Amino acid sequence: MCLAPLVPLALLSGAAVFGRRASENAVAATIRTSIIAGSIAAGVALVERIANPSATSLLSYGQWFSYGEDAFRLDFVADAPALGFALLSTGICGVVAAFSLSYLHRERGFHRYFVQFCLFTLGITLVALAGSIEVLFAGWELLGLSSVLLVGFFHERPATVANALRVFTVYRASDAAMLSAAVLLHHWAGSGSLSLLFSGAPTAALGPGRSLAIVLLLMIAVAGKSALLPFSGWLPRAMEGPTSSSAVYYGALSIHAGCFLLLRAEPLLVGVWLARLLAALAGAMTALYAALTMRVQSDVKSRLSYAALTQVGIIVIEISLGWTTLAFLHIVAHASLRLLQFLGAPNVLHDLHELEDRAGGRAGRRVTRKLPAWLYLFALERGFVDALLDRMVVRPFFVVAGWLDRLDRRLVGAPDEGGRR
Amino acid sequence: MSLPLLWLAALAAPSLIVVALGRAGLEVERLRTTAAGCAAACMLACASVFVSPKLGALHVAWPFAGAHPALGASLFRVSELSKFLLPLPSTLWLVSVAVTPRSRLDAAGLERTAAATLSTTLAFLTESPTLLVALWTTSNLLFVGGLSRTEHHRARRVARAYLWTSASLLAAGVLLESFTTRTPLRDAGVWLIVVAVLIRKGIFPFHAWIPEVFDSGRMGPIIRFSAPQLGSYVAVVLVVPHASAGVLRALAILSLVTAVYGAALALVQRDARRACGYLFVSQSALVLAGLDCTSPQALAGSLVLWLSSALAFTGLTRTVLALEVRRGRLDLTRYHGGYEELSQLAVSFLVLGLACTGFPGTLGFIGQEMLVEGAVREFPALGFFVIAAAALTGLAVLRMYFSLFCGARSTSFGLRRMLLRRERVAFGALTALLVVGGLLPGTIVASRLEAGHAMLHEREQRAGGVQE
Numbered sequence: 001m002c003l004a005p006l007v008p009l010a011l012l013s014g015a016a017v018f019g020r021r022a023s024e025n026a027v028a029a030t031i032r033t034s035i036i037a038g039s040i041a042a043g044v045a046l047v048e049r050i051a052n053p054s055a056t057s058l059l060s061y062g063q064w065f066s067y068g069e070d071a072f073r074l075d076f077v078a079d080a081p082a083l084g085f086a087l088l089s090t091g092i093c094g095v096v097a098a099f100s101l102s103y104l105h106r107e108r109g110f111h112r113y114f115v116q117f118c119l120f121t122l123g124i125t126l127v128a129l130a131g132s133i134e135v136l137f138a139g140w141e142l143l144g145l146s147s148v149l150l151v152g153f154f155h156e157r158p159a160t161v162a163n164a165l166r167v168f169t170v171y172r173a174s175d176a177a178m179l180s181a182a183v184l185l186h187h188w189a190g191s192g193s194l195s196l197l198f199s200g201a202p203t204a205a206l207g208p209g210r211s212l213a214i215v216l217l218l219m220i221a222v223a224g225k226s227a228l229l230p231f232s233g234w235l236p237r238a239m240e241g242p243t244s245s246s247a248v249y250y251g252a253l254s255i256h257a258g259c260f261l262l263l264r265a266e267p268l269l270v271g272v273w274l275a276r277l278l279a280a281l282a283g284a285m286t287a288l289y290a291a292l293t294m295r296v297q298s299d300v301k302s303r304l305s306y307a308a309l310t311q312v313g314i315i316v317i318e319i320s321l322g323w324t325t326l327a328f329l330h331i332v333a334h335a336s337l338r339l340l341q342f343l344g345a346p347n348v349l350h351d352l353h354e355l356e357d358r359a360g361g362r363a364g365r366r367v368t369r370k371l372p373a374w375l376y377l378f379a380l381e382r383g384f385v386d387a388l389l390d391r392m393v394v395r396p397f398f399v400v401a402g403w404l405d406r407l408d409r410r411l412v413g414a415p416d417e418g419g420r421r
Numbered sequence: 422m423s424l425p426l427l428w429l430a431a432l433a434a435p436s437l438i439v440v441a442l443g444r445a446g447l448e449v450e451r452l453r454t455t456a457a458g459c460a461a462a463c464m465l466a467c468a469s470v471f472v473s474p475k476l477g478a479l480h481v482a483w484p485f486a487g488a489h490p491a492l493g494a495s496l497f498r499v500s501e502l503s504k505f506l507l508p509l510p511s512t513l514w515l516v517s518v519a520v521t522p523r524s525r526l527d528a529a530g531l532e533r534t535a536a537a538t539l540s541t542t543l544a545f546l547t548e549s550p551t552l553l554v555a556l557w558t559t560s561n562l563l564f565v566g567g568l569s570r571t572e573h574h575r576a577r578r579v580a581r582a583y584l585w586t587s588a589s590l591l592a593a594g595v596l597l598e599s600f601t602t603r604t605p606l607r608d609a610g611v612w613l614i615v616v617a618v619l620i621r622k623g624i625f626p627f628h629a630w631i632p633e634v635f636d637s638g639r640m641g642p643i644i645r646f647s648a649p650q651l652g653s654y655v656a657v658v659l660v661v662p663h664a665s666a667g668v669l670r671a672l673a674i675l676s677l678v679t680a681v682y683g684a685a686l687a688l689v690q691r692d693a694r695r696a697c698g699y700l701f702v703s704q705s706a707l708v709l710a711g712l713d714c715t716s717p718q719a720l721a722g723s724l725v726l727w728l729s730s731a732l733a734f735t736g737l738t739r740t741v742l743a744l745e746v747r748r749g750r751l752d753l754t755r756y757h758g759g760y761e762e763l764s765q766l767a768v769s770f771l772v773l774g775l776a777c778t779g780f781p782g783t784l785g786f787i788g789q790e791m792l793v794e795g796a797v798r799e800f801p802a803l804g805f806f807v808i809a810a811a812a813l814t815g816l817a818v819l820r821m822y823f824s825l826f827c828g829a830r831s832t833s834f835g836l837r838r839m840l841l842r843r844e845r846v847a848f849g850a851l852t853a854l855l856v857v858g859g860l861l862p863g864t865i866v867a868s869r870l871e872a873g874h875a876m877l878h879e880r881e882q883r884a885g886g887v888q889e
Contacts, residue, residue, distance in 0.1 A: 013768075014853075064862075065787065065862045065863050065866045066866070067717075067718050067721055067722070067791050067794075067866055067870050068717055068718055068721075068870060070718060070791075070794060072787075072790065108761060112764075134790065137781070138781035138782075138786075141780060141781050142781060142782075145775070145780070148819070152823065152827060155760060155823070155826075155827035155828065156758065156827075156828065156829050157829075158756050158828055158829070161756060161823045161827045161828065164823065165816075165819060165820055165823055168815075168816065168819050169816060172812040172813075172815050172816055173812065175812065175815075176808050176809065176811075176812040179793070179808050179811075180805055180808055183793055183794065183797050183804065183805075183808070184797075186794060186797075187794075187797050187798065187801070397685070398689060401685050401686055401688065401689040402689060404682070404685075404686060405686055405689060405690070408628070408629040408632065408633075408686070409629075409633070411629040412579045412629045412630055412633040413575070413578075413579075414575065414633050414636070414637070
């Protein structure tokens with residue numbers, strides 16, 4: 001399953017590094033073959049798992065490399081949720097790949113798109129099947145980078161690029177939290193095995209304090225990746241990418257990656273009520289915020305993305321309540337629905353415009369109904385989440401760094417450029 | 422002539438040939454071609470330590486018996502540490518020769534690069550304090566010599582002040598350590614060497630000269646001077662075995678703080694050169710942080726990171742230089758565009774930058790993973806500084822990438838925008854090397870772990886000797 005996206009990725013990126021390009025047909029054939037192979041592998045593995053539920057779910061492919069007593073283990077979990085999510089991912093990637101091959105036909109960035117798409121497919125497969133926290137982290141990082149590069153796909157537009165950088169900033173915070181959780185788990189539990197984490201054993205072994213620290217870091221990682229509050233500001237910015245990538249990232253898979261991680265780590269929440277409470281609060285606030293903000297969006301992609309975020313908030317609440325089966329089914333159903341909505345949006349808009357042209361006026365009802373002015377402003381400004389993060393984090397960072405930069409220049413007698421960066 | 426002497430001659434010959442041909446007035450493009458061949462020959466000679474067991478355990482004693490401690494136990498020695506470092510200077514030499522733009526190429530520069538490569542290679546081969554001081558000073562001379570033009574006067578002034586201070590401190594430290602028997606004086610000697618290393622590596626609070634030299638000096642010489650990280654080698658040979666646990670801890674903490682500081686300041690720079698300078702400060706500090714830890718994992722991680730960051734940083738800064746030649750000084754406050762014309766350069770820049778940040782699939786990821794594990798074991802709170810530094814470096818690299826390659830397309834499509842074949846091959850090979858190293862890291866990690874254990878063993882032996 002992991003090899004399926006790896007092969008086209010290696011071929012396409014190897015060619016890019018040495019300045020070569022394959023034809024669109026060759027790219028299409030490679031992508032189709034690999035996605036079909038991946039989907040078949042995931043499907044067969046899931047059927048075998050259902051037929052044989054007592055078989056071991058930990059697949060160990062040995063060590064990638066070892067250093068002293070530690071090793072980077074290539075462990076994968078092949079239990080029903082992991083295989084189910086992997087099958088969902090490869091299926092959705094297959095649909096999106098088929099759509100994109102036509103959608104981006106003769107687009108200048110055709111090859112670039114598919115390199116990044118393969119990177120994404122590899123990342124999401126690793127996240128789905130990770131059996132060790134190192135594999136999970138690698139998948140997590142690949143997911144983040146490919147996402148950001150696709151947000152900035154139309155890189156001729158400065159606003160697109162600026163938004164991609166903003167998204168990456170949140171993702172880096174999320175990645176740092178994930179790596180910190182991984183390191184703490186290794187340090188305190190002496191193992192980076194996700195089977196251990198998913199079994200809930202660390203809660204008993206580490207005690208509630210340390211478990212809480214790990215869960216909180218995981219929550220930050222999840223919040224960053226799934227756009228939970230206070231990180232929701234990046235979601236509309238991420239809509240700058242091609243519709244097909246928005247569909248797979250912010251409608252279907254990437255936005256659910258955080259939920260899936262939380263779902264797998266749910267046993268860790270069992271003895272830590274504070275973590276449960278915080279997760280439920282984050283989910284509830286995000287759902288309310290997204291439902292409200294969605295109502296005033298004027299473009300279809302932003303509206304759909306906030307609608308997706310509402311459901312993500314509800315999924316997080318379900319997980320915090322321990323309703324994991326419901327949460328998993330919710331993820332599968334919601335991802336499939338949003339995928340179709342995102343991919344169908346351009347056609348719907350096209351039909352709507354045609355209808356309006358023929359009718360000679362606006363079709364359908366207005367986007368907003370009567371809202372109190374302050375609530376309308378709150379929704380329109382997307383809860384001032386970005387402004388708040390700017391004021392609390394970005395601006396102080398730039399002020400301090402700018403001051404240190406000027407100090408460094410003065411130390412060596414260099415002219416001071418000063419000003420904001 | 423014995424095999425070791427023949428091998429040493431083979432190491433020195435390529436550099437000497439380039440210097441001699443340069444002096445003889447060979448035309449500069451022909452000198453470049455010759456230098457590329459010589460660099461490749463030097464690389465092969467260095468790599469032969471992996472093939473020949475005799476060369477892999479090379480030990481050349483001083484010609485006179487009972488050498489003074491200041492001269493060290495041997496003249497040249499191939500250790501586990503030096504084995505992987507040896508091909509590094511010649512690899513960087515080859516890359517530098519291949520990608521240096523025609524407009525920035527001169528015979529004197531090629532000669533200096535050849536001589537600097539020889540001096541760094543010899544430094545990686547010796548553990549003799551006196552020889553290290555001599556080679557350190559030689560590399561300073563060669564570097565400052567490259568800043569002789571009027572427009573580089575500020576860089577020259579700053580580099581001179583910092584580098585001569587560091588050389589003097591190193592010499593004084595070696596003298597105190599080797600010629601005195603009293604513990605306080607020896608400790609003072611170690612501290613002097615530590616400060617010399619801090620200055621050379623640009624560790625806080627002695628970091629300010631590095632971005633300034635990147636900014637107002639010549640990029641080629643500063644890359645050549647900084648990337649192999651001779652300061653790290655001197656720290657491993659002269660500081661780590663002698664320093665107390667307290668000194669090492671202080672050094673590690675200072676390095677970790679610098680790693681975050683450098684990455685944070687790289688993120689806010691307006692100019693690509695200064696951003697590169699701060700990125701170097703951060704990378705260099707990360708390497709030193711691991712070297713000062715006492716866990717073999719952190720040590721090995723740091724050694725892997727050393728290799729990775731030297732290659733990645735050289736590639737990254739060389740891509741910036743290649744762009745600068747085509748577009749002039751690179752301002753990071755606007756988008757320069759041109760991805761489609763220079764897509765291979767953009768891909769190389771991104772992969773090399775990501776290798777600096779420790780992105781999965783690159784050699785940097787392996788080093789950083791090991792370093793984080795080791796650093797957390799030793800300093801649970803400060804280990805997270807490595808994570809913070811990696812996050813900020815990633816942001817700085819992506820910001821540079823977006824600024825340098827994205828944005829509205831320029832209307833001038835000239836041949837100058839296209840990459841030359843030698844540039845394509847060099848950047849492609851460097852990128853591939855880091856990715857292959859990241860996907861198949863077994864040999865490198867095993868060797869670096871062995872080197873880490875050897876360093877710790879030596880340290881324990883010395884500590885035991887002092888107690889007795």
